[in-house]
Amino acid sequence: xxxxxxxxxxxxxxxxxxxxxxxxxxxxxxxxxxxxxxxxxxxxxxxxxxxxxxxxxxxxxxxxxxxxxxxxxxxxxxxxxxxxxxxxxxxxxxxxxxxxxxxxxxxxxxxxxxxxxxxxxxxxxxxxxxxxxxxxxxxxxxxxxxxxxxxxxxxxxxxxxxxxxxxxxxxxxxxxxxxxxxxxxxxxxxxxxxxxxxxxxxxxxxxxxxxxxxxxxxxxxxxxxxxxxxxxxxxxxxxxxxxxxxxxxxxxxxxxxxxxxxxxxxxxxxxxxxxxxxxxxxxxxxxxxxxxxxxxxxxxxxxxxxxxxxxxxxxx
Amino acid sequence: xxxxxxxxxxxxxxxxxxxxxxxxxxxxxxxxxxxxxxxxxxxxxxxxxxxxxxxxxxxxxxxxxxxxxxxxxxxxxxxxxxxxxxxxxxxxxxxxxxxxxxxxxxxxxxxxxxxxxxxxxxxxxxxxxxxxxxxxxxxxxxxxxxxxxxxxxxxxxxxxxxxxxxxxxxxxxxxxxxxxxxxxxxxxxxxxxxxxxxxxxxxxxxxxxxxxxxxxxxxxxxxxxxxxxxxxxxxxxxxxxxxxxxxxxxxxxxxxxxxxxxxxxxxxxxxxxxxxxxxxxxxxxxxxxxxxxxxxxxxxxxxxxxxxxxxxxxxxxxxxxxxxxxxxxxxxxxxxxxxxxxxxxxxxxxxxxxxxxxxxxxxxxxxxxxxxxxxxxxxxxxxxxxxxxxxxxxxxxxxxxxxxxxxxxxxxxxxxxxxxxxxxxxxxxxxxxxxxxxxxxxxxxxxxxxxxxxxxxxxxxxxxxxxxxx
Numbered sequence: 001x002x003x004x005x006x007x008x009x010x011x012x013x014x015x016x017x018x019x020x021x022x023x024x025x026x027x028x029x030x031x032x033x034x035x036x037x038x039x040x041x042x043x044x045x046x047x048x049x050x051x052x053x054x055x056x057x058x059x060x061x062x063x064x065x066x067x068x069x070x071x072x073x074x075x076x077x078x079x080x081x082x083x084x085x086x087x088x089x090x091x092x093x094x095x096x097x098x099x100x101x102x103x104x105x106x107x108x109x110x111x112x113x114x115x116x117x118x119x120x121x122x123x124x125x126x127x128x129x130x131x132x133x134x135x136x137x138x139x140x141x142x143x144x145x146x147x148x149x150x151x152x153x154x155x156x157x158x159x160x161x162x163x164x165x166x167x168x169x170x171x172x173x174x175x176x177x178x179x180x181x182x183x184x185x186x187x188x189x190x191x192x193x194x195x196x197x198x199x200x201x202x203x204x205x206x207x208x209x210x211x212x213x214x215x216x217x218x219x220x221x222x223x224x225x226x227x228x229x230x231x232x233x234x235x236x237x238x239x240x241x242x243x244x245x246x247x248x249x250x251x252x253x254x255x256x257x258x259x260x261x262x263x264x265x266x267x268x269x270x271x272x273x274x275x276x277x278x279x280x281x282x283x284x285x286x287x288x289x290x291x292x293x294x295x296x297x298x299x300x301x302x303x304x305x306x307x308x309x310x311x312x313x314x315x316x
Numbered sequence: 317x318x319x320x321x322x323x324x325x326x327x328x329x330x331x332x333x334x335x336x337x338x339x340x341x342x343x344x345x346x347x348x349x350x351x352x353x354x355x356x357x358x359x360x361x362x363x364x365x366x367x368x369x370x371x372x373x374x375x376x377x378x379x380x381x382x383x384x385x386x387x388x389x390x391x392x393x394x395x396x397x398x399x400x401x402x403x404x405x406x407x408x409x410x411x412x413x414x415x416x417x418x419x420x421x422x423x424x425x426x427x428x429x430x431x432x433x434x435x436x437x438x439x440x441x442x443x444x445x446x447x448x449x450x451x452x453x454x455x456x457x458x459x460x461x462x463x464x465x466x467x468x469x470x471x472x473x474x475x476x477x478x479x480x481x482x483x484x485x486x487x488x489x490x491x492x493x494x495x496x497x498x499x500x501x502x503x504x505x506x507x508x509x510x511x512x513x514x515x516x517x518x519x520x521x522x523x524x525x526x527x528x529x530x531x532x533x534x535x536x537x538x539x540x541x542x543x544x545x546x547x548x549x550x551x552x553x554x555x556x557x558x559x560x561x562x563x564x565x566x567x568x569x570x571x572x573x574x575x576x577x578x579x580x581x582x583x584x585x586x587x588x589x590x591x592x593x594x595x596x597x598x599x600x601x602x603x604x605x606x607x608x609x610x611x612x613x614x615x616x617x618x619x620x621x622x623x624x625x626x627x628x629x630x631x632x633x634x635x636x637x638x639x640x641x642x643x644x645x646x647x648x649x650x651x652x653x654x655x656x657x658x659x660x661x662x663x664x665x666x667x668x669x670x671x672x673x674x675x676x677x678x679x680x681x682x683x684x685x686x687x688x689x690x691x692x693x694x695x696x697x698x699x700x701x702x703x704x705x706x707x708x709x710x711x712x713x714x715x716x717x718x719x720x721x722x723x724x725x726x727x728x729x730x731x732x733x734x735x736x737x738x739x740x741x742x743x744x745x746x747x748x749x750x751x752x753x754x755x756x757x758x759x760x761x762x763x764x765x766x767x768x769x770x771x772x773x774x775x776x777x778x779x780x781x782x783x784x785x786x
Contacts, residue, residue, distance in 0.1 A: 002557050003574040097539045100552035156576060258577050313563065313574020 003313030006160045008098040010311060012091045012110070013164030016144050019087035021172040022074045023137035025052065028176065028206035029070065030130050032199060045070050051179035052082065068125075075133050076121065084137050085121065088113050091144075103151040106144065113140035138208075156257055159250040160310070166250070167303050170243030171296060176203060177230055178292045200226050207238050224280045227288065232278060240295060241275045247302070248272050254310070264305045271298055321464050321724040322736050323387065331465075333388040333784055334727075336501050341385075341727070341734060349384070349729060356382055356490050381777035382487060384494070387726045387739060387759040394505075394783040397460065397468065397743070398753050400653030403643060405456040405745040408475055408630045410646035412452035416443050416626060426645050427638045432629060436683065439591060439626030441598055445615055448521040449749055452624040453631075454586075455514070456745040460653070462724040469656045469721065471740065473639065475631040476623050477588050480778075481744050482546040484758040485510060485553075487780040503785040505755035510744070511553035517748035518554075518584045524617040525569070530583035532556045533573060535564070537589050537605050547588050561589075566609035571619045584620045585610075591625045633682045633716050634660055656721060662713035670708070670717040674701050677717040679708065692768060694720050723768055726779070728761055738762045740770050741781065755783035 029048040045065040049055045054073070057080065062069040077083045081090075092114040095102055102110075120128065120136070145165070152158050180203045200221060204210040209229070216235060217225045231240045248268040255261050283291045308314065324334040360379050389397070414420050415432050416439075422429045432438060457478025459471040488507050492499055515532065522530035536547040538560050551558035563573050564582065572579035587594060593603040598611035613619045629635060637658045640651040659666035659677075670677060675698075679691040691704040708715050725736035743757030759779040760770035770776040 001576045002559060002563055003576055004560065004563050005557075006576045093539070096544075099545075100548050100558070160576075254576075260577075310576045313576075313579075 001156050001160075003311050005098050005101055006157065007307075007311040008094045009101060009157050009161045010164035010306075012094045012098075012144075013161045014168040015087040015091035015094065016141050017165055017168035017172065018082055019084045019091070019137055020141040021168075021176070022082055022084045022087065023134040023141075024172075024176065024206045025179075026071065026074050026130060027134045028179070028202055030067070031202045031205060033067065048179055051175050054080065054082070067130075071130060071133070075137075084133070085117060088117050088137075088140070101157050103147070105147040105151045109140070109144040109147040113144065116140070156254060159254045159257070162250045163247055163254075163306060166243045166246035167299060167306070169238060170240050170247070171299050173207065173230060173238045173240060173243065174292045174295050174299070176206065177227075178289060178296075179203075197221050204229075209236060209238065212236065224284070227283055228280045231283065231291075232275060232280070241272070244268065244272045244275055244299075251306075262305075262309045264302065264309050267298075267302045267305055271302060320722040320736070320738065321462065321467075323462070323724050323726045323739075324736075326465060333390045333782075336498070337386070337388070337727075340495075340498060346733070352384060352494055353729070356384065356494060359490060359493070360486070380483060381763055382490065383728050383737075383761055383763070383777050383779045384491070385727050385729050385734065386491065386498075386780045386782050387741075388782045388784065390784055391786045394755055396652065398755070400468070400470075400651070401456075401458050401460075401743055401745050401753060402751045403647065403649060403652055404458055404470065404473065404639060405453070405747050405751055407639065407642040407646050408456060408473060409451055409453055409747055411642045412475075412624075412627060412630050413446060413450050414646070415629065416445065416452075421642065421645050424645065426641050427635070431634055431638075435629050435632055435635070437591075437626075437628035437632050439629070441611060442615070442624070442626040447624040448523060448620055451521055451747050452627040454517055454521065454622040454624075454747050456747060457742050458653075458745060460741045460743070461656070461721055462739075462741070463722050464724075468653055470639070470653050471656055472633065472636060473631045474742075475627045476590070478742065478744060479543045479546055479588070480742060480758045480760075481510065482549045483778045484744070484756060484781065486549075487758075487778055488756070491780045502782065505783040505785055507754045507756040510754045511550065513746050513752045513754065514550070514586075515554045515556075517746040517750075517752065518586055518620075518622060520748035520750070521620050521622065522583050523614075523620045526583040530620075531581060532584045532586065533559045533564075533582050535559055535561070535585050535587040535589055535594075537593070541588075543588065550586075561593075561603075561605045561607050564607045564610075566607060566613055569613060569616060569618045571607065571610060571613050582619060584622065586622045591628060594621070594625065633680060634662065634713075637716070656718045659717045661708055661715040661717065666717075667708075667712050670715075671705060674705055674708075674717075676720060678720050679704065679715050679717045682714050682716060692720065695768070720768070726759075726761070728763070728779070730763070730765075735765070737765070738768050738770065739779070756781045 025048055029045055033045065045067065046055070048070070049058050049065060058065065058073055061079065062073065073080055073083065075084045078086055080086060092110045095107060095110040099107060116136070120133070148158075148161060152161070180199055200223065201210065204213050204226065207230070213226070213229050216229060216233065229236050229239065233239050234241050234245065236242060251265045251268050255265050324331060324337070330338050357379060360382065411421065415422070419432070421427050422432055453475035455478060457474035457480070459474065460468055461471050462468050484507060518532045519530050532554070533556055534547055534551045536544060536558055538544070541547070548558050557573060559573055564571055565574070567579070571582045571585070573582050589605055592600045594606040595608060595610040596603045596606055597608045599606070610619070610621075611625070614621050614625070637655065637660060640655055643649055643651045659670050661667045661670055670679065674691075675693045677693045679693070681689045691701065693701060696704075723738040723740065725738050727734045728737040730737070739759050739761045741757050741759055743753060746752040759781040760776045761779055762768055762770045762775070763777045764775055767775070
């Protein structure tokens with residue numbers, strides 16, 4: 001397969017997942033701002049921007065963060081490459097480029113999302129509630145994902161698509177947790193307080209994992225259980241370990257298909273082994289923020305190796 | 317203007333190839349027609365057959381209007397067209413090999429040397445090089461117009477990268493899907509072998525250094541190109557990779573593409589990119605679309621480029637007037653298809669005639685395309701004609717003029733029902749080891765009443781083109 005084609009497929013997945021993350025961020029921010037916190041309104045939105053490293057870009061365009069501007073920035077703003085509108089447009093354009101590597105159903109799902117986005121953009125903002133925007137985004141992300149799973153040939157392109165999904169999703173879960181833990185909680189001594197738990201529950205909701213968590217663990221919500229669920233539990237579809245194992249699986253399939261191992265497989269396997277040997281206690285000992293930062297760095301390094309090995313075409 | 321020939325009727329009678337369509341239209345209520353038209357449009361959009369127009373605002377993905385009323389040729393009409401088109405394709409290729417070689421036709425005084433050697437499209441970089449099988453133009457799109465039951469004229473030749481074949485194929489798919497009964501009742505020659513023939517043609521011109529089943533690719537300028545859909549459509553049908561310049565690189569004597577499994581050698585490049593852009597080391601140095609070093613590999617027999625660089629000199633509008641001469645000179649035959657009478661403004665006598673009759677003529681730029689930069693005298697205001705006159709006088713060599721032909725019309729679905737609209741025809745002749753032509757082509761229709769401009773960029777549509785079996 002042409003390296004560029006593989007790259008287009010990989011980026012379709014990353015952009016769709018990123019659109020979903022932007023929507024989840026909006027949701028978690030909105031929910032947290034509804035809590036009767038000590039910090040007041042502004043801090044929540046500010047911290048959300050910090051988690052995605054967009055404080056500077058936002059301030060340059062909008063100044064002080066407020067809900068409406070954040071909505072503009074994360075959903076509509078074409079200048080923000082990670083906004084829902086930018087991501088869906090990019091995913092669809094990547095899809096158009098490799099139209100023949102997709103089934104009609106996958107193209108339809110991408111194209112429908114794009115066409116509906118144009119309608120949303122033409123709708124007065126007063127008629128668009130935040131929840132409608134986030135639901136819409138997640139619904140279309142699911143439709144694209146479903147069309148891929150149901151109709152696409154299981155060839156190398158399928159593996160590159162999934163690789164994109166898992167790498168992006170792992171990164172997103174880590175960042176969302178980091179918003180909560182590092183940025184939102186103002187002081188370390190709040191850990192374990194009522195405020196702390198409320199925020200954790202909000203986070204679970206944003207990851208659509210609220211009920212799943214209770215089914216899996218029951219009883220009290222504790223930071224340890226949640227960290228276990230979102231980092232180490234392979235049953236959780238968005239946990240770090242699920243994402244790394246998924247990436248590892250698709251990389252192994254590629255190695256088998258091509259009859260050749262590469263550094264990418266080694267890195268993914270090492271990352272999975274690292275997570276398998278972790279416990280919540282050790283993570284908290286290291287510091288959750290430190291652990292998550294390390295994970296984000298290592299995922300980025302793995303993604304870089306995937307690009308160098310397969311997607312850039314520079315391998316000789 | 318004289319009255320035009322309506323291909324469906326002659327002396328008030330329905331002509332035989334259209335006989336069944338008469339019943340078909342009569343039995344189709346308006347609601348059904350509207351419903352079918354909507355169905356077709358939805359399908360086109362869904363499959364993604366669009367004509368991308370960037371930078372003009374609005375929807376970047378436009379549909380080319382599709383007219384459901386087919387255009388029909390009888391077997392004998394087609395047989396003559398086919399012979400004429402193949403003859404022309406042979407002569408054009410013989411001309412190209414000649415003018416990049418000894419230039420016999422020029423030495424014999426049958427075409428002016430300046431017209432060939434000082435032509436902008438004459439590629440000095442390939443002088444003395446004979447491409448595999450002696451073919452420069454592998455896909456020749458011959459634009460044909462009709463003015464009467466037996467009167468066909470070649471309007472122009474397209475020897476470089478004629479586009480539109482995807483519309484020929486998709487229009488047929490659409491018609492077969494929506495009106496299967498029509499295909500049961502009429503015996504219509506299929507066109508769906510086109511991609512196989514194209515693949516075979518490209519395989520047959522593999523370079524001398526290729527000692528295996530050749531790897532073929534299509535080279536596209538990229539997804540912002542208006543014909544991108546067609547590029548990806550053809551790549552998909554043939555099962556070959558669709559590459560951009562950056563996907564290819566030169567290493568030593570060969571060209572490779574970048575794949576997920578490492579470099580893979582490429583033998584034949586069907587490029588949909590102008591000469592000027594294919595190799596920044598050889599042509600335009602600012603081209604980001606090409607492959608540095610490609611021409612060196614090409615000239616040393618490491619890769620084939622289709623159409624071959626330099627082919628453009630044969631489809632220049634001033635060279636066009638000499639194509640009948642080429643047929644006589646190289647093939648020793650009389651042309652089966654005639655040219656439209658053409659005045660070359662570069663010649664003093666011709667210029668005088670053109671300026672005197674400007675309001676009756678069609679004037680085109682020698683290197684223009686897409687129906688832009690032309691004057692259709694009878695359709696223009698006095699002021700427009702006068703403004704154009706100044707342009708011709710300023711640079712006469714840049715213009716040719718032709719009489720305004722009474723283009724034939726075929727019945728077309730319009731808002732009020734069915735009405736005649738002017739059409740032309742572009743068949744796609746494939747030249748490799750053999751010369752092949754699928755029975756059919758792209759019929760373009762000027763949807764505006766009275767309009768003679770069929771270009772898709774200016775409100776033209778397409779129709780399915782039928783050739784009836786014997």
